[in-house]
Amino acid sequence: MDTRQGQGRADGGPRTRVCVVGASGKLGRYMVQHALDRDYEVVGVCREKSVGKLAEFADRITVVAGPTDDREVIGRAVAGCDAVLTVLVPWGVHGYSSGTAQAVLDLAPEGARLVFSCGWHITRDGRDVYSRGFRASVRVVSVLARLVRAIDIDDQVEACRRIFDSDARWTVVRGSDLEEGEGEGLPVWSRHVGDPVLASNITRRTDFALFMVEAVTDDALVHEAPAIVGCRTPSALAHARPPRPHGSQETR
Numbered sequence: 001m002d003t004r005q006g007q008g009r010a011d012g013g014p015r016t017r018v019c020v021v022g023a024s025g026k027l028g029r030y031m032v033q034h035a036l037d038r039d040y041e042v043v044g045v046c047r048e049k050s051v052g053k054l055a056e057f058a059d060r061i062t063v064v065a066g067p068t069d070d071r072e073v074i075g076r077a078v079a080g081c082d083a084v085l086t087v088l089v090p091w092g093v094h095g096y097s098s099g100t101a102q103a104v105l106d107l108a109p110e111g112a113r114l115v116f117s118c119g120w121h122i123t124r125d126g127r128d129v130y131s132r133g134f135r136a137s138v139r140v141v142s143v144l145a146r147l148v149r150a151i152d153i154d155d156q157v158e159a160c161r162r163i164f165d166s167d168a169r170w171t172v173v174r175g176s177d178l179e180e181g182e183g184e185g186l187p188v189w190s191r192h193v194g195d196p197v198l199a200s201n202i203t204r205r206t207d208f209a210l211f212m213v214e215a216v217t218d219d220a221l222v223h224e225a226p227a228i229v230g231c232r233t234p235s236a237l238a239h240a241r242p243p244r245p246h247g248s249q250e251t252r
């Protein structure tokens, strides 16, 4: 399935075209919905076996089926896109995450906004301060997952290292623990885990997706790795600054 939905905007201008890599997952589907809410033209990439999970969007988006680390698949999907929103997942032990990131970095049109998702465990400058409990849980997940050869967190780290080294217009959004539920609004963010504003460590998944989509038009987030938390959480309410007129609310 690879059919383009190419109609123009009501005001005659071209529609913003975004590709969602990993569109069939929970975060991916929320991102598709938020992008459609903005009247963006959406191309979704997902594994062949997951195409059915996008059925609710069938006549509103273009689906490119295939592994997200397949350069031919990504090349086709990102062609002509203004932005690429990528769910970085550390599945398997064959460089899935780094392969996906590299394909997006290499093949997205020059100047496109590239927004990647990951968790707080990724650090850009080593200045994040993690609680003992957080460090222990990442270590346990990492060791257990490698033992069963299901997940390779080190590969997600490698994926992000390549993104941080890139000259592309990237943002790496670092999610806290996630929960389902009604959206509460745009999460607040800080450059460093350990900042009191992040202490609640919980974000609604739909709001994580909202932040990813909002980043497409928020140039203040270019070359940033925001760690986010829900805007209605106790720590955000206690420590966040008043929001700027436009864009995300940064609290460093």
Ligand SMILES: NC(=O)c1ccc[n+]([C@@H]2O[C@H](COP(=O)([O-])OP(=O)(O)OC[C@H]3O[C@@H](n4cnc5c(N)ncnc54)[C@H](OP(=O)(O)O)[C@@H]3O)[C@@H](O)[C@H]2O)c1
Residues within 6 Å of the ligand: 021, 022, 023, 024, 025, 026, 027, 028, 046, 047, 049, 050, 053, 087, 088, 089, 091, 092, 096, 117, 118, 119, 120, 174, 175, 176, 177, 178, 205
């Ligand atoms: N879960 C959390 O608590 C949490 C916390 C902080 C940050 N994050 C970040 O949030 C993002 C989304 O995470 P999520 O946990 O909410 O997951 P999710 O949105 O459900 O996405 C999982 C993705 O992984 C794909 N996938 C599943 N099994 C796979 C396999 N064996 N091989 C290849 N791809 C596979 C899924 O594709 P299919 O639809 O094809 O299965 C889907 O695109 C990630 O970047 C993650 O690092 C998550």
